[in-house]
Amino acid sequence: MDGTPPHADARNHKPERGIFREVVLGKPGGYAAIILLASLAVYGFGPRGLRFFMVPSISMEPTLQVGDMLATLRYPEYHRGDIVVMRHDGEYLVKRIAGLPGDVLNVVDGALFIDGKYASEPYIKEPMGYVIDQPVQVPEGQMFFLGDNRNHSEDSSMERAKGFGGDHDFGKLDEVVGRVIFRYYPYSRWGRVRSYPLVNTAGV
Known part of the structure; x- marks a missing residue:
């Protein structure tokens, strides 16, 4: 010894x-x-409907990185806070659902508000550098989608060109391919991808 x-x-x-x-x-x-x-x-x-996709851009940082390989599953319904892959305007996008039909959203002082109440979003990369001062109501059958890298994401925060009526770029719920459930590459970050239940301060 x-x-x-x-x-x-x-x-x-x-x-x-x-x-x-x-x-x-x-x-x-x-x-x-x-x-x-x-x-x-x-x-x-x-x-x-299990399907596989690769993250194409920085719009979902820090939650997802460019090149991450993801598995998605189709669900009968989706919720605020779900990370989903959708086929929108002819291309696949990975975004987070921020609003569902009937929700009223706006962005003030870098924060998201749902139905006039502050919504906690600990996953975003930085506060939003834009405002949506006029409340936006999500139409029936559609959703308001955002990237976690809010200042570098093409999403519902953008208004379409005048030729499209100048409305916000809502996504259709039937465009959703599935909810992201798993990251299988790179190996250093492989594992379950959890959605965050996005509610306002009233808990709804």
């Missing part, structure tokens, strides 16, 4: 979970793991 307490050097070793991630998800094991997970997912969730 040299007087060294048992396990004194344990801090120098990776936990089992870390070793598992490195071995199974590192190359080439990572590709095999992804194929296996995808096969199981398609078998189990195919009828629910």
